[in-house]
Amino acid sequence: MTDVNGGYTVRVPGSGAEIVYSYIGYQSQQRIVGSQTVINLALQESTAEIARSW
Amino acid sequence: MTNFDKFKTYCRKFCVQTRLAVRISLSITAITTFATQAAAQNNPQEIRLDFNDAALSQVLKSIETQSRYTFFYNNDIDVTQSVSAHIASSDINSVVTAVLKGTDIAHRITDNRVVLFVGGGDAADDQERSISGKVTDAAGLPLVGVTVLGSPAPISPP
Numbered sequence: 001m002t003d004v005n006g007g008y009t010v011r012v013p014g015s016g017a018e019i020v021y022s023y024i025g026y027q028s029q030q031r032i033v034g035s036q037t038v039i040n041l042a043l044q045e046s047t048a049e050i051a052r053s054w
Numbered sequence: 055m056t057n058f059d060k061f062k063t064y065c066r067k068f069c070v071q072t073r074l075a076v077r078i079s080l081s082i083t084a085i086t087t088f089a090t091q092a093a094a095q096n097n098p099q100e101i102r103l104d105f106n107d108a109a110l111s112q113v114l115k116s117i118e119t120q121s122r123y124t125f126f127y128n129n130d131i132d133v134t135q136s137v138s139a140h141i142a143s144s145d146i147n148s149v150v151t152a153v154l155k156g157t158d159i160a161h162r163i164t165d166n167r168v169v170l171f172v173g174g175g176d177a178a179d180d181q182e183r184s185i186s187g188k189v190t191d192a193a194g195l196p197l198v199g200v201t202v203l204g205s206p207a208p209i210s211p212p
Contacts (some may be wrong), residue, residue: 012183032128033173042194
Protein backbone atom coordinates (compact mmCIF):
# COMPACT_ATOMS: atom_id res chain seq x y z
CA MET A 1 0.00 0.00 0.00
CA THR A 2 1.27 3.45 -0.82
CA ASP A 3 1.73 5.96 2.01
CA VAL A 4 0.46 9.53 2.25
CA ASN A 5 3.06 10.65 -0.28
CA GLY A 6 2.16 7.88 -2.74
CA GLY A 7 5.44 6.14 -1.89
CA TYR A 8 5.92 2.38 -1.59
CA THR A 9 8.59 -0.27 -1.15
CA VAL A 10 8.02 -3.85 -2.17
CA ARG A 11 10.29 -6.90 -2.16
CA VAL A 12 10.44 -9.00 -5.30
CA PRO A 13 12.22 -12.32 -5.94
CA GLY A 14 14.19 -11.33 -9.06
CA SER A 15 14.39 -9.31 -12.25
CA GLY A 16 11.69 -11.40 -13.91
CA ALA A 17 9.17 -10.45 -11.26
CA GLU A 18 6.20 -8.25 -11.98
CA ILE A 19 4.63 -5.60 -9.83
CA VAL A 20 0.93 -4.94 -10.05
CA TYR A 21 -0.54 -1.60 -9.02
CA SER A 22 -4.25 -1.44 -8.40
CA TYR A 23 -6.52 1.22 -6.97
CA ILE A 24 -10.28 1.60 -6.99
CA GLY A 25 -11.46 3.85 -9.78
CA TYR A 26 -8.15 3.59 -11.64
CA GLN A 27 -6.86 1.23 -14.29
CA SER A 28 -4.49 -1.38 -12.88
CA GLN A 29 -0.97 -1.39 -14.25
CA GLN A 30 1.80 -3.98 -14.35
CA ARG A 31 5.53 -3.42 -14.48
CA ILE A 32 8.30 -5.90 -15.06
CA VAL A 33 11.13 -5.26 -12.63
CA GLY A 34 14.10 -5.93 -14.90
CA SER A 35 17.15 -3.96 -13.79
CA GLN A 36 15.13 -1.17 -12.16
CA THR A 37 15.18 -0.39 -8.45
CA VAL A 38 12.87 2.61 -8.57
CA ILE A 39 9.57 2.50 -10.39
CA ASN A 40 7.40 5.60 -10.44
CA LEU A 41 4.17 5.63 -12.31
CA ALA A 42 0.92 7.46 -12.83
CA LEU A 43 -2.37 5.61 -12.80
CA GLN A 44 -5.06 6.63 -15.24
CA GLU A 45 -8.61 7.01 -14.04
CA SER A 46 -10.84 4.19 -15.13
CA THR A 47 -13.34 5.31 -17.72
CA ALA A 48 -15.76 2.50 -16.98
CA GLU A 49 -19.01 3.91 -15.67
CA ILE A 50 -21.33 2.40 -13.14
CA ALA A 51 -24.61 1.62 -14.87
CA ARG A 52 -27.35 4.05 -14.08
CA SER A 53 -30.27 2.59 -12.25
CA TRP A 54 -32.93 4.98 -13.49
CA MET B 55 -60.87 -51.97 -31.14
CA THR B 56 -62.03 -50.25 -34.31
CA ASN B 57 -59.78 -49.61 -37.22
CA PHE B 58 -59.81 -45.91 -36.40
CA ASP B 59 -58.57 -46.58 -32.86
CA LYS B 60 -55.76 -48.72 -34.24
CA PHE B 61 -54.86 -45.92 -36.59
CA LYS B 62 -54.76 -43.42 -33.73
CA THR B 63 -52.48 -45.65 -31.64
CA TYR B 64 -50.19 -46.12 -34.60
CA CYS B 65 -50.03 -42.38 -35.20
CA ARG B 66 -49.20 -41.68 -31.57
CA LYS B 67 -46.37 -44.26 -31.56
CA PHE B 68 -44.99 -42.81 -34.75
CA CYS B 69 -45.09 -39.34 -33.27
CA VAL B 70 -43.20 -40.38 -30.12
CA GLN B 71 -40.56 -42.19 -32.15
CA THR B 72 -40.03 -39.23 -34.45
CA ARG B 73 -39.71 -36.84 -31.55
CA LEU B 74 -37.21 -39.14 -29.84
CA ALA B 75 -35.19 -39.37 -33.03
CA VAL B 76 -35.10 -35.59 -33.37
CA ARG B 77 -34.02 -35.24 -29.79
CA ILE B 78 -31.22 -37.80 -30.17
CA SER B 79 -29.90 -36.18 -33.32
CA LEU B 80 -29.96 -32.77 -31.62
CA SER B 81 -27.99 -34.12 -28.67
CA ILE B 82 -25.46 -35.70 -31.02
CA THR B 83 -25.01 -32.39 -32.82
CA ALA B 84 -24.55 -30.57 -29.52
CA ILE B 85 -22.01 -33.11 -28.24
CA THR B 86 -20.06 -33.03 -31.51
CA THR B 87 -19.93 -29.22 -31.49
CA PHE B 88 -18.77 -29.18 -27.90
CA ALA B 89 -16.12 -31.84 -28.51
CA THR B 90 -14.79 -29.94 -31.54
CA GLN B 91 -14.51 -26.74 -29.51
CA ALA B 92 -12.75 -28.54 -26.67
CA ALA B 93 -10.31 -30.13 -29.11
CA ALA B 94 -9.55 -26.75 -30.64
CA GLN B 95 -8.70 -25.36 -27.22
CA ASN B 96 -6.53 -28.29 -26.21
CA ASN B 97 -4.55 -28.24 -29.44
CA PRO B 98 -3.28 -24.71 -29.83
CA GLN B 99 -2.38 -23.79 -33.33
CA GLU B 100 1.09 -24.41 -34.57
CA ILE B 101 3.29 -21.32 -34.59
CA ARG B 102 5.35 -20.97 -37.75
CA LEU B 103 8.27 -18.58 -37.86
CA ASP B 104 10.59 -17.99 -40.78
CA PHE B 105 12.65 -14.88 -40.08
CA ASN B 106 16.15 -13.90 -41.11
CA ASP B 107 17.67 -10.95 -39.26
CA ALA B 108 14.26 -9.50 -38.49
CA ALA B 109 13.51 -7.07 -35.68
CA LEU B 110 12.58 -8.83 -32.47
CA SER B 111 9.40 -6.74 -32.23
CA GLN B 112 8.30 -8.07 -35.62
CA VAL B 113 8.86 -11.69 -34.57
CA LEU B 114 7.00 -11.19 -31.30
CA LYS B 115 4.08 -9.65 -33.16
CA SER B 116 4.00 -12.62 -35.49
CA ILE B 117 3.84 -15.02 -32.52
CA GLU B 118 1.04 -12.95 -30.97
CA THR B 119 -1.06 -13.09 -34.13
CA GLN B 120 -0.54 -16.84 -34.49
CA SER B 121 -1.24 -17.78 -30.89
CA ARG B 122 -3.18 -16.77 -27.82
CA TYR B 123 -0.04 -15.47 -26.09
CA THR B 124 0.83 -11.84 -25.36
CA PHE B 125 4.33 -10.53 -24.64
CA PHE B 126 5.15 -8.32 -21.70
CA TYR B 127 8.46 -6.50 -21.37
CA ASN B 128 9.87 -3.18 -20.25
CA ASN B 129 12.37 -0.73 -21.74
CA ASP B 130 15.33 -2.95 -20.74
CA ILE B 131 14.46 -5.10 -23.74
CA ASP B 132 15.81 -3.86 -27.03
CA VAL B 133 13.12 -5.02 -29.44
CA THR B 134 14.88 -3.46 -32.42
CA GLN B 135 17.70 -6.01 -32.24
CA SER B 136 17.65 -8.49 -35.07
CA VAL B 137 16.95 -12.15 -34.53
CA SER B 138 16.61 -15.15 -36.80
CA ALA B 139 14.06 -17.85 -36.19
CA HIS B 140 13.08 -20.86 -38.24
CA ILE B 141 10.69 -23.02 -36.29
CA ALA B 142 7.26 -24.60 -36.54
CA SER B 143 5.91 -25.79 -33.24
CA SER B 144 2.81 -25.62 -31.11
CA ASP B 145 4.88 -25.47 -27.92
CA ILE B 146 5.22 -21.79 -26.98
CA ASN B 147 8.20 -22.47 -24.73
CA SER B 148 10.33 -23.98 -27.48
CA VAL B 149 9.27 -21.25 -29.92
CA VAL B 150 10.27 -18.44 -27.55
CA THR B 151 13.49 -20.22 -26.58
CA ALA B 152 14.42 -20.51 -30.26
CA VAL B 153 13.67 -16.83 -30.90
CA LEU B 154 15.66 -15.58 -27.90
CA LYS B 155 18.63 -17.86 -28.51
CA GLY B 156 21.78 -15.75 -28.76
CA THR B 157 20.23 -12.77 -26.97
CA ASP B 158 20.58 -11.85 -23.30
CA ILE B 159 16.83 -12.05 -22.84
CA ALA B 160 15.19 -14.62 -20.59
CA HIS B 161 11.50 -15.44 -20.48
CA ARG B 162 8.83 -16.77 -18.19
CA ILE B 163 5.41 -18.03 -19.28
CA THR B 164 2.38 -17.44 -17.09
CA ASP B 165 -1.05 -18.37 -18.42
CA ASN B 166 -1.34 -16.54 -21.76
CA ARG B 167 1.45 -14.14 -21.02
CA VAL B 168 5.11 -14.36 -21.92
CA VAL B 169 7.24 -12.10 -19.75
CA LEU B 170 10.63 -11.07 -21.18
CA PHE B 171 13.43 -9.80 -18.98
CA VAL B 172 17.12 -9.17 -19.33
CA GLY B 173 19.84 -11.39 -17.95
CA GLY B 174 18.79 -15.02 -18.02
CA GLY B 175 21.19 -17.44 -16.35
CA ASP B 176 22.87 -14.74 -14.29
CA ALA B 177 22.95 -15.80 -10.64
CA ALA B 178 22.51 -12.25 -9.38
CA ASP B 179 19.36 -12.11 -11.40
CA ASP B 180 17.32 -14.29 -9.10
CA GLN B 181 18.26 -12.35 -6.01
CA GLU B 182 15.48 -10.89 -3.94
CA ARG B 183 15.51 -7.11 -4.03
CA SER B 184 13.56 -4.06 -2.93
CA ILE B 185 11.78 -1.86 -5.38
CA SER B 186 10.51 1.53 -4.32
CA GLY B 187 8.76 4.34 -6.05
CA LYS B 188 5.87 6.71 -6.07
CA VAL B 189 2.39 6.32 -7.47
CA THR B 190 0.52 9.39 -8.63
CA ASP B 191 -2.61 10.15 -10.59
CA ALA B 192 -2.55 11.59 -14.09
CA ALA B 193 -2.14 15.11 -12.66
CA GLY B 194 0.91 14.08 -10.60
CA LEU B 195 -0.82 14.10 -7.23
CA PRO B 196 0.17 11.24 -4.91
CA LEU B 197 -2.31 8.38 -4.61
CA VAL B 198 -2.67 7.04 -1.08
CA GLY B 199 -3.51 3.40 -0.40
CA VAL B 200 -2.70 1.95 -3.83
CA THR B 201 -2.26 -1.81 -3.62
CA VAL B 202 1.26 -2.72 -4.75
CA LEU B 203 1.91 -6.42 -5.22
CA GLY B 204 5.22 -7.91 -6.26
CA SER B 205 4.75 -11.32 -7.76
CA PRO B 206 6.46 -13.99 -9.81
CA ALA B 207 3.28 -16.01 -9.55
CA PRO B 208 0.39 -16.01 -11.99
CA ILE B 209 -1.68 -12.87 -11.77
CA SER B 210 -5.15 -13.02 -13.15
CA PRO B 211 -5.83 -10.15 -15.51
CA PRO B 212 -8.06 -7.38 -14.14
